[in-house]
Amino acid sequence: xxxxxxxxxxxxxxxxxxxxxxxxxxxxxxxxxxxxxxxxxxxxxxxxxxxxxxxxxxxxxxxxxxxxxxxxxxxxxxxxxxxxxxxxxxxxxxxxxxxxxxxxxxxxxxxxxxxxxxxxxxxxxxxxxx
Amino acid sequence: xxxxxxxxxxxxxxxxxxxxxxxxxxxxxxxxxxxxxxxxxxxxxxxxxxxxxxxxxxxxxxxxxxxxxxxxxxxxxxxxxxxxxxxxxxxxxxxxxxxxxxxxxxxxxxxxxxxxxxxxxxxxxxxxxxxxxx
Amino acid sequence: xxxxxxxxxxxxxxxxxxxxxxxxxxxxxxxxxxxxxxxxxxxxxxxxxxxxxxxxxxxxxxxxxxxxxxxxxxxxxxxxxxxxxxxxxxxxxxxxxxxxxxxxxxxxxxxxxxxxxxxxxxxxxxxxxxxxxxxxxxxxxxxxxxxxxxxxxxxxxxxxxxxxxxxxxxxxxxxxxxxxxxxxxxxxxxxxxxxxxxxxxxxxxxxxxxxxxxxxxxxxxxxxxxxxxxxxxxxxxxxxxxxxxxxxxxxxxxxxxxxxxxxxxxxxxxxxxxxxxxxxxxxxxxxxxxxxxxxxxxxxxxxxxxx
Numbered sequence: 001x002x003x004x005x006x007x008x009x010x011x012x013x014x015x016x017x018x019x020x021x022x023x024x025x026x027x028x029x030x031x032x033x034x035x036x037x038x039x040x041x042x043x044x045x046x047x048x049x050x051x052x053x054x055x056x057x058x059x060x061x062x063x064x065x066x067x068x069x070x071x072x073x074x075x076x077x078x079x080x081x082x083x084x085x086x087x088x089x090x091x092x093x094x095x096x097x098x099x100x101x102x103x104x105x106x107x108x109x110x111x112x113x114x115x116x117x118x119x120x121x122x123x124x125x126x127x128x129x130x
Numbered sequence: 131x132x133x134x135x136x137x138x139x140x141x142x143x144x145x146x147x148x149x150x151x152x153x154x155x156x157x158x159x160x161x162x163x164x165x166x167x168x169x170x171x172x173x174x175x176x177x178x179x180x181x182x183x184x185x186x187x188x189x190x191x192x193x194x195x196x197x198x199x200x201x202x203x204x205x206x207x208x209x210x211x212x213x214x215x216x217x218x219x220x221x222x223x224x225x226x227x228x229x230x231x232x233x234x235x236x237x238x239x240x241x242x243x244x245x246x247x248x249x250x251x252x253x254x255x256x257x258x259x260x261x262x263x264x
Numbered sequence: 265x266x267x268x269x270x271x272x273x274x275x276x277x278x279x280x281x282x283x284x285x286x287x288x289x290x291x292x293x294x295x296x297x298x299x300x301x302x303x304x305x306x307x308x309x310x311x312x313x314x315x316x317x318x319x320x321x322x323x324x325x326x327x328x329x330x331x332x333x334x335x336x337x338x339x340x341x342x343x344x345x346x347x348x349x350x351x352x353x354x355x356x357x358x359x360x361x362x363x364x365x366x367x368x369x370x371x372x373x374x375x376x377x378x379x380x381x382x383x384x385x386x387x388x389x390x391x392x393x394x395x396x397x398x399x400x401x402x403x404x405x406x407x408x409x410x411x412x413x414x415x416x417x418x419x420x421x422x423x424x425x426x427x428x429x430x431x432x433x434x435x436x437x438x439x440x441x442x443x444x445x446x447x448x449x450x451x452x453x454x455x456x457x458x459x460x461x462x463x464x465x466x467x468x469x470x471x472x473x474x475x476x477x478x479x480x481x482x483x484x485x486x487x488x489x490x491x492x493x494x495x496x497x498x499x500x501x502x503x504x505x506x507x508x509x510x511x512x513x514x515x516x517x518x519x520x521x522x523x524x525x526x527x528x529x530x531x532x533x534x535x536x537x538x539x540x541x542x543x544x545x546x547x548x549x550x551x552x553x554x555x556x557x558x559x560x561x562x563x564x565x566x567x568x569x570x571x
Contacts, residue, residue: 022142083469092236
């Protein structure tokens with residue numbers, strides 16, 4: 001099972017299309033690592049809208065992807081977690097500490113844009129809209 | 131009444147199959163949306179436990195009934211190394227592999243009933259039940 | 265592995281008579297009840313009215329239902345299967361519950377029918393006491409089973425109705441309101457038991473998704489106290505909302521609830537809490553980048569979005 005990874009501006013967007021096995025998840029991790037280096041991406045969005053279960057392995061892998069991306073200079077946002085999945089996750093004791101989450105792709109992109117804007121502000125670039 | 135479903139658990143692919151079958155059966159038994167997710171997640175965890183610790187085993191999903199309540203029973207069995215200290219295994223954060231060790235204690239929180247029987251060198255049986263809410 | 269742990273329907277058991285003769289007697293009984301259908305049915309309907317049962321229904325309605333119950337009754341005696349009667353009883357209950365028919369009335373009419381039929385059996389067999397005994401032995405378990413089926417069906421149907429109403433009330437009791445774009449408030453009033461807590465979670469998480477909310481103000485000023493299970497549930501809900509990309513601000517946390525939260529090990533520093541609902545909404549607006557400014561000379565406040 002391949003997860004298509006789309007490059008948009010300096011972001012990578014991985015949209016999961018069907019239930020993933022552990023091997024698929026690890027493949028996704030490796031593929032993202034490869035591409036983030038190749039394209040020097042600054043942000044990664046993983047769209048999990050279709051997942052009807054996120055168990056400990058899935059959450060652990062997503063968390064490790066986010067941490068690895070951070071080390072390569074990219075922010076990761078997980079988008080599209082379903083309400084029931086979210087509640088099952090927290091009942092299981094799984095949280096995505098240190099990983100950003102957003103409602104959907106649009107929100108994920110808005111978050112990454114925001115981050116980039118903040119970075120530029122910190123670096124002393126002129127502020128937008130003032 | 132729906133029939134029992136048995137699934138051989140030998141690899142990570144079987145984990146996916148097990149939780150999909152669990153969701154399908156639970157849906158036929160009348161569980162609602164969030165309970166379906168909860169059941170599928172718990173099945174995923176116990177199936178994963180088999181793959182990680184015993185390599186192979188079996189999962190049985192059985193419709194159950196008690197007076198007017200309908201429910202689902204999940205039995206995960208393996209002939210693996212067994213768990214030397216069950217108390218410890220059910221503690222949050224405990225694990226002998228690199229996993230987060232949330233599998234068993236987490237599943238216990240997700241389901242209505244949870245029992246585990248294990249003998250070192252002989253294997254482990256986890257039995258979980260969830261009832262359809264009235 | 266057992267597929268059934270407990271339960272199941274009870275079966276007709278008879279004492280004294282052998283199964284064969286029981287079946288023969290029941291056949292004879294059925295023939296008798298068929299023959300005297302008109303008269304016995306009328307007698308039953310008359311007794312129902314006399315006992316002032318089913319007062320919510322007209323005479324004609326009572327007679328029509330009595331006919332159906334009578335025929336179903338005879339059918340159970342004949343076939344031994346209660347399925348058709350069960351379905352009819354459920355359907356009947358569904359129709360008469362909204363009209364205020366009570367459990368005692370339903371049980372009352374079934375017991376009356378049992379009585380009417382038993383009296384007619386007495387009359388027919390009184391000459392042969394031994395035979396009468398055997399007829400009653402065959403009749404009674406079946407009659408009890410019928411009374412049981414009708415009574416249980418009625419009660420189950422009533423419970424189902426009550427559950428539906430409870431569900432509806434609960435849904436109404438926890439409204440998820442959108443105050444501004446991307447901002448929801450969830451005012452919770454009254455006791456939260458674990459079922460209400462579960463419903464609250466589902467409504468909130470679904471509300472976040474449908475309204476694309478970024479911030480939710482959960483006001484629990486009206487909640488007197490919570491037990492540790494519910495407190496834990498609230499904390500999990502806050503965590504789940506975050507997974508959907510929304511921030512939850514809790515307001516109106518009483519000292520007692522704060523104590524419970526601390527006792528179960530919640531780090532209140534990590535929870536977003538503000539004293540009251542107004543403060544919570546202000547904080548939410550700040551997070552969303554809204555600025556509330558008062559228009560010149562007017563009391564009305566105007567909301568603008570920054571940048």
